[in-house]
Amino acid sequence: MTLLHAFVRDEFAKMKQLVIPVKIVPVQFEEIGKTWNTTVQVPAETWNIAFAEAERRFEEVQPDVYYELDTQAKIALEVRYAHAVEEAKVEKLRRVVSMCAEFDVSDLPAAGIGSVDFERLLSDPARWKWLLNGRIAWETTRLKEELRWKNSSWRLKARPISIPNVLTKAAVKLKKAESRLPWARLQLAKLKAEKTDPTESMHWLGAQDKVDRVAVACAALGFAPTALSDFFNQSLEGKNVWAVGHHPYSWQVVLFMKFGIGYKQFSGHTAADWMLIAMPDRTEMENGSKSTNGFTRTAAALQIYFLNLEVQGMLDSDKTQPLENRTFKPRFSRTSELREFLAVTVQ
Structure with missing residues (x-):
């Protein structure tokens, strides 16, 4: 581990709030007999951090930083320096956290950077990558449904209902x-x-x-x-x-x-x-x-x-x-x- 990686990891572990900027994420999927390459927009995320720990050890995996948010959500953050996080690790993270982001410092000097530079880099969308974010899957599903909708005829799937299916009244x-x-x-x-x-x-x-x-x-x-x-x-x-x-x-x-x-x-x-x-x-x-x-x-x-x-x-x-x-x-x-x-x- 380099001085840079350790410094960035520890700075993230000190944070009480972290804002991840809006990201445009490329996606590829199969639908209606074709391969589609497009993008989805993931809104900015603000994490209000109740607990943070560097190198928290779980049974199968050890994220660079582990967070618990004020919403009770469990989050992981990875710092990329030598290489990107492997898919095998992402799958293990999926079993212990609901969301995971990667912050890229691979182009920075191994000797490290200062706190001011670090704060400035946090707002750069190009340095962030979502490893786990349900919004990406949700938006991709929406894109697939959109394609199916525009390329098919709408038909009623069930007969009309004679007795209302009532929701709990507001x-x-x-x-x-x-x-x-x-x-x-x-x-x-x-x-x-x-x-x-x-x-x-x-x-x-x-x-x-x-x-x-x-x-x-x-x-x-x-x-x-x-x-x-x-x-x-x-x-x-x-x-x-x-x-x-x-x-x-x-x-x-x-x-x-x-x-x-x-x-x-x-x-x-x-x-x-x-x-x-x-x-x-x-x-x-x-x-x-x-x-x-x-x-x-x-x-x-x-x-x-x-x-x-x-x-x-x-x-x-x-x-x-x-x-x-x-x-x-x-x-x-x-x-x-x-x-x-x-x-x-x-x-």
């Missing part, structure tokens, strides 16, 4: 939404008095936070958020429903406020276009990619939700059409009809 958020009902009623009255057009209303809704949107929807539909029906709190089945990967209370009742009352026909496509603007913080995972039959992931997720609501008695459609092609229309022309239905429906 009781604290719904109670907060209930406290905002007076504000919500005032805002709805103001929008009506000012004859705000649908586009302006859509943008106004998009500027509100998720809890206030729920308050607005419940005020418009005429029921309390704490009594939110299971129809507006149901999980969805399907591989790509993560496009709307937030708790259902925060978007389903808002969506129904817009499309579930009245006479106008709609589909997952039209609802997705509206949702991107009216609930941008619920659709931030959407990147606009379309399947070969024209579905974004958000549109597919909403089509699934609407098909569920149809078999649950909340919407109507032309049932002669394939499930993926169906357009829907409200079953209720007035909010009072919705409330009557909910009052007699066993959930």
Whole structure:
């Protein structure tokens, strides 16, 4: 071990906080019959270190520096001087830590560097390499799914669900939404008095936070958020429903406020276009990619939700059409009809 390697290792072991900069990582994978070479971006990592030890000995492996973070995570750090960490060691590290980074000092003099130079080098992304980071695998999987999505036709994988698969209610958020009902009623009255057009209303809704949107929807539909029906709190089945990967209370009742009352026909496509603007913080995972039959992931997720609501008695459609092609229309022309239905429906 050189003086340089020992100095850098010991400096890392003294740290109470370590920031690893953003890294662009090359990845290669096989998908749809081709080899793809691309990159993924790994966000900056900040490690708040509760415990550190140089050369901690485990049964199979001894990392240069071992950390335990304030989050209880177990982390390793390797200092590269003579050669990179071998894959066999990485596999052994995988069994004892959740994340491992390598810091490269191979181009520096063996006699060592000073603390000031060391601090300056820490912010250089080129010196860092991720040996273990779940984000890389996650992003690579996302890239594979993206390729499959754009090169295939979206089809429903299961029949619509007649009884909602209900998630645990977000009781604290719904109670907060209930406290905002007076504000919500005032805002709805103001929008009506000012004859705000649908586009302006859509943008106004998009500027509100998720809890206030729920308050607005419940005020418009005429029921309390704490009594939110299971129809507006149901999980969805399907591989790509993560496009709307937030708790259902925060978007389903808002969506129904817009499309579930009245006479106008709609589909997952039209609802997705509206949702991107009216609930941008619920659709931030959407990147606009379309399947070969024209579905974004958000549109597919909403089509699934609407098909569920149809078999649950909340919407109507032309049932002669394939499930993926169906357009829907409200079953209720007035909010009072919705409330009557909910009052007699066993959930």
